[in-house]
Amino acid sequence: MNVLVFIKQVADTEARIIISSDQKSLEIENKYTVNFFDEFAVEEAIRIKEALKDVQITVCTFAPARATEALRTAIAMGADRAVRIDSTNFATDDPLIVARALASYAKIEGFDLILCGRQAMDDESANVGAMVAEFLNIPHVSQISRLHMLDAGRAEVENEIEGGKKVSEVTLPALFTAQKGLNEPRVPLITGVMKAMKTEITVLDPASSGTPFGPIDDGSSRVSVLSYELPAQRPSVRIIEGETPEEKVKGLVRVLKEEAKVL
16 A cells, blocks of 8 residues: 655744845745644554555655755654655745645555645645645545544545534545644654664656646746735733722723723
């Protein structure tokens, strides 16, 4: 069984991010990590391998060279192979371009199951997984919180819907996007880290896979950045003074009437 896991390297939550003077680009401190939701996808693939045994896990990303570190993290966790489709000269801000590149690789590589995170923590588009499934014409279930392999060709998955949960039996090949709660990602052991450091990361030119699902050059992107802007500052917090709750309530009512004028 061949399981593909698509991951993305994103800026660490503690990384310093500065908007450039022209507001068209970002200067990001060199602190990156595996996307939060993608860790659940990697972990689930490893658990499938532990249960079914005859499983090969290939982790793939469409990214620049710095994403090699994220791929090695997945290898350290337990993945077998890692592939980086070089995005250096392409528009990775457009989820359609990313999906085309990943789907092209999947079509050539072959797969029984594709896993990825529900969304990336940087752009939060939540589009790539669904787009890949559409290009490959395979079933897709998003934001799964449980996955049970019935056999090598069928899976039972559960995901949340409005007002409840839905359980689906899906015939493979299929694509599932992982939600928090699906599992608890493991911390790589030192032996896994040592293996990851020695593992050769395959680097592919996107052109080597062809573009059966449409062009991936910058001119084909349908997304353009107009400007980056900081979020609006939150208003300052005011403490209502008072010795007792009654005094504080009176003070609050006074402020709402006389200053905020909402009463």
